[in-house]
Amino acid sequence: MRLVRAEILKLRRRWATYIVLGIVLVLMAVVYLLIGLLARGTSSGTAGLVTGFPAAYGVINQFVFGLGSLLAVAYAAAVAGADWSFGVMRVIIARGESRSRYVLAKAIGLAIILAIGVAIAYAGGMALSAMASGLLGTGIGQPFGDRGLHDLVSSLLLGTFVLLQRAAIGFAVAMVLRSQLAGVVVGIVLYIAEPILSAILFALSVGGNLRQALAPAEVQWYQFLPFSIGDSALAAASTTQETGGIQFTPVPLELALLSVGMYLVVAIGVSMFSLRRAQVAG
Amino acid sequence: MSDQEGTVDVLGGDGMAIVTRDLHRRYGARVALNGLDLNVPRGRVYGFLGPNGSGKTTTLRVLVGLIKPDRGRIAVLGTPFQWGDRRRMFRIGALIESPTFYPYLSGRENLQVFAAAGPPTPRSRVEEVLDAVGMQERARDKVKTYSLGMRQRLGIAGALLSDPELLLLDEPANGLDPAGIVAMRELLRYLTASGKTVVVSSHILTEVQQLADVVGIIDHGRLVREGPMERLLAEGAQVRVRVAPDQVGQALSILTQRAPAQALAPDGQGDGWIVVQVSVDRAADVNRLLASAGVWASVIQPTSDLESVFLSLTATAPSLDPTVGPPQGWGMAPPGDVR
Numbered sequence: 282m283r284l285v286r287a288e289i290l291k292l293r294r295r296w297a298t299y300i301v302l303g304i305v306l307v308l309m310a311v312v313y314l315l316i317g318l319l320a321r322g323t324s325s326g327t328a329g330l331v332t333g334f335p336a337a338y339g340v341i342n343q344f345v346f347g348l349g350s351l352l353a354v355a356y357a358a359a360v361a362g363a364d365w366s367f368g369v370m371r372v373i374i375a376r377g378e379s380r381s382r383y384v385l386a387k388a389i390g391l392a393i394i395l396a397i398g399v400a401i402a403y404a405g406g407m408a409l410s411a412m413a414s415g416l417l418g419t420g421i422g423q424p425f426g427d428r429g430l431h432d433l434v435s436s437l438l439l440g441t442f443v444l445l446q447r448a449a450i451g452f453a454v455a456m457v458l459r460s461q462l463a464g465v466v467v468g469i470v471l472y473i474a475e476p477i478l479s480a481i482l483f484a485l486s487v488g489g490n491l492r493q494a495l496a497p498a499e500v501q502w503y504q505f506l507p508f509s510i511g512d513s514a515l516a517a518a519s520t521t522q523e524t525g526g527i528q529f530t531p532v533p534l535e536l537a538l539l540s541v542g543m544y545l546v547v548a549i550g551v552s553m554f555s556l557r558r559a560q561v562a563g
Numbered sequence: 564m565s566d567q568e569g570t571v572d573v574l575g576g577d578g579m580a581i582v583t584r585d586l587h588r589r590y591g592a593r594v595a596l597n598g599l600d601l602n603v604p605r606g607r608v609y610g611f612l613g614p615n616g617s618g619k620t621t622t623l624r625v626l627v628g629l630i631k632p633d634r635g636r637i638a639v640l641g642t643p644f645q646w647g648d649r650r651r652m653f654r655i656g657a658l659i660e661s662p663t664f665y666p667y668l669s670g671r672e673n674l675q676v677f678a679a680a681g682p683p684t685p686r687s688r689v690e691e692v693l694d695a696v697g698m699q700e701r702a703r704d705k706v707k708t709y710s711l712g713m714r715q716r717l718g719i720a721g722a723l724l725s726d727p728e729l730l731l732l733d734e735p736a737n738g739l740d741p742a743g744i745v746a747m748r749e750l751l752r753y754l755t756a757s758g759k760t761v762v763v764s765s766h767i768l769t770e771v772q773q774l775a776d777v778v779g780i781i782d783h784g785r786l787v788r789e790g791p792m793e794r795l796l797a798e799g800a801q802v803r804v805r806v807a808p809d810q811v812g813q814a815l816s817i818l819t820q821r822a823p824a825q826a827l828a829p830d831g832q833g834d835g836w837i838v839v840q841v842s843v844d845r846a847a848d849v850n851r852l853l854a855s856a857g858v859w860a861s862v863i864q865p866t867s868d869l870e871s872v873f874l875s876l877t878a879t880a881p882s883l884d885p886t887v888g889p890p891q892g893w894g895m896a897p898p899g900d901v902r
Contacts (some may be wrong), residue, residue, distance in 0.1 A: 286677035294668050368663030372721065375627040375659060377652025383680065544783030561629040562590065 284383060288390025297359055298394060301352045305402045309344045313409040332414040333422035334407075335429035338436050340519075341406035345399060346440040346506050346515055350508075351472050354451035355393055358468040360391050361452040361552065362461030364414030371561045380556045388452060388549050392445050399441045399501050436518040439538075443511035446541045447472070449548035450507055456552040459559070475508040483529075507544050513537035577640070579628065580605045580729050580760035586635030588621055588784075591624075595621040596632070597784035603762055603777070608755050609774030610792070611764040612869075614877050618784040619764045620660060623731050627657045640728055653682035656727035658735060658839035663720025670698055670717050673706055674724065682725045692720040695750060711738030719747065730754065730761045736770050748774055750864075772869040778837075782877045792869075799872030800842045802849050805862040808835045814858045821852065843867045 292298050318332060331340050364370040364387075373383055407424060414421045423429045450471065455464020482503045504513060513532035532540070581603035588596040596618045598758050603609045611617045624630045626639060628649065639643035640654055664673045671689060678684040693699050696716040706714065715738045722730055730751075736744050745761050751774060758828035765771050771778065772792065779789040788795065806814045814837055818824040823840040839849055850863050 283679040287676045290666065290672060291665060291676060294665075296667070310713060363665070367665055368661075369665060370675055371629055372663060374649075374681045375652060375655075375657045376677060376725065377649040377655075378680035379649060438835075474848055479597075525744065560631055562624065 284378075284386030285390045285393070286385050289377075289393060290502055292360065292390060292394045295360075297356060298398070301356045302398050303400060304350055304352060305344060306405045308348065309341075309409050314416075317413035321417055330351070332410045332417060333419060333423035334410070335422065335426070335432045337410040337424075338429070338432040341403060341410065342404055342436050342440055342515060342518060345402045346436075346444055346511075347361050349399065349402060350444050350447045350511070351469065353448040354468040354472050355465045356395075356451070357391055357448035358451035358455035358464030359461050360455075361387065362455035362459070362464040364458040365455075366461040370556075370559075373563060380559075381553045384456065384553045384556050385548055385549065388449065388552070391448065391452065395445060396441055399437070399444060403437060419548040422521075432518070439514050439518040442538070442545075443514050443541055446545040446548070447508055447511060449545050449552075451501075453548040453551045453555075457555045475506050479503045479506065479509055501528050504529055504532055505540055510537055510544065512539045514541055578605055579603065580640055581762070582636075583622075584640045586622070586625065586634040586637065587633045588618075588625060588630065589633060590621075595654070595784055596625070596635075599635070599781065599784060600786050601761075601779055602789060603760065603770050603779070605760050605876060606755055606758050607760060607776040608751055608774050609760070610771035610778040611762055611781070612766075612768065612771060612778060612873055613764075613781040615766075617877070618780050619781065620733055621784075622781070623657065623659050623733055623762075623764060625660060626731060627655060628652060629659065632835075653725060654728045656722035656725055656729070657729060657731040657733075658718045658722045659731070660731050660891055661734075661737070662714045662721070664706040664714065664717065667705060669703050669705055670709070670713075670720075671702040673717065673786075674721060678724050679801070684724055688724060688726070691750060692723045696720040697746060712740055712743050716743065716747075719750075728759055730759060731764075732761065733764045734766065735763060736765060736767050744770060768869045768873055780873060780876050787876045788872075795872055796867050796869065797842070799875065800840075800865070800867040800874075801842065801843055801871055802839045802846045803862070803864040803866060804837045804839060804849060804853065804860045806835045806837065806853065806858055806860055810858045811835055811837065813856065814853055815872045817856050817858065818849065 313332070330339065364373065374380065388556065411421045411424075424433065451464060451468035454467050455473070458464050458467060479501075483501065486501065502523065510532065513529075514534065514537040516531045517534045517537070531537070567731055579602060581600040581601055583599050585595050586599040586601075587594075599618065599622060601622070611619055611622070621630070625632050626637070627645075628646070628651075631646050638678060639651055642651055659709075664670075665676065668676065669807070671693065674689045674692065675686075678686075690699075693702050696719050698713065698716050701709070702714060706717070709717065715735065719732065719735060722732065732751075735747060735751075736773060739747060748770075755761055755776075763774060775792055777790065778792055778795055779786050785787070787866065804814070815824055815826060818837065818839055821841075822845075825838050826836070846863050846865040850860055853860050
């Protein structure tokens, strides 16, 4: 417990913690402000759909768990790599701390801070959406109606779980590479590269006939890749369906959650194993 | 290291804080430790000396479990060393290489974070060690604003957190101002007076000479000398004589009949310095001997310091690693083994 408390102290004192949260909130504010100001007075109802609940939860999810996941990967890698980059890992090991327990405490501390960040960002997203609705004069809809409450709860629970799993991958990469910068860079590259790889694999599997294959009927194996599998879980979070892009058949929620959980456990396990084996010569 | 190798028979007997036997460690092709045999007595300050790359820091890293020895036996505080036995570290405090911290945390917060790891440490201990190293006033400031000397003091504070029986300090005086060095010396003396053992690895030989009770000198990963400071100084005493360059040969032929002597520049192109391995109270005899033969010394310099001992030992130590060349002296010819 004292290790987790120490981790939380470290994370509270890091500027990166507030910068990551700030980026999500500022981008959401800018987008909602633009929607509120530019779409005001137009006859189109699209803007109202974006800002009115429960549909707005889908948009907030895009920010908090889409952009947020990318930032969480980088943030987790920075946190895990910091001990190596600052040279502090040798102090911790030389004090006789259990290496596995240290990694676990570090991951738990990070998860707590990320969960708090998700809650703040989500609340901010809801407030900004309501503000944009006010500017548009369309009304905020029913954020806490039956459907709205379902979307809110499932988004927060499933989204946070997926975000933590993705962050764990960034965490593991930095722990294995023993570097803050390398962890951040490789984590981001993996996060961006995987959807591109999925798209390429998809194109190859349909022989280039993309027009007829925009909605493949079967679950594809590459939907189970570490960053892609979370999308299936997130798809179940909101009752509002997204449009545009390749619409894969979602992986069944139970299977998606199981896979996300497995990746989470494996990522933490790899981190622990990596540190257990590490010889700190530099 | 296998369990069998880790067993201790004669190692770690009474009165020893650290014993190593035949300790080996390589980094790829480079040999860092080549059969190191250390004997660090309890309750003393042990000066651990050696040239750059001689294996000092590798030894300390092995002792605190940062790296695994390739082979050899170790006993720390009477207990056989076994890789992965992290709890033995609860009795050891260490400052390895340069002190490292989270720069965005204050000094106090860094110590609180370190105290959360390893053995249970009461919160009040952080304040005690901050007091001990004189860092209370700046404890609230972020470490990134600290000078090198302040970081060093905080590093020593970190090493003291668990009130260790054995303290391993790598270059503890690095960056400290004179007052800081004096304060550190007093602190270490206080610790040894209370029964703790302190191992100080350092390049600052004058500091070690003032501080250490026992000295171990390693070169190329192997112990070349170990013993009480007084004995080492007595054995390493020498008299340096400066004569006219064209009289170096004559002076050497006179002196070598009585004691080991070497010219500082063996090719005869030096400025006339000769080193004679005799005790410092024989300086007058050296002068008289030369004068009787018509050789006039312009300077006679009796020396009995750790530096000359260190230089003579590390300059003469054989190269144990065939991939590494012989150690470079500073233009001084090997004056012979003083053991």
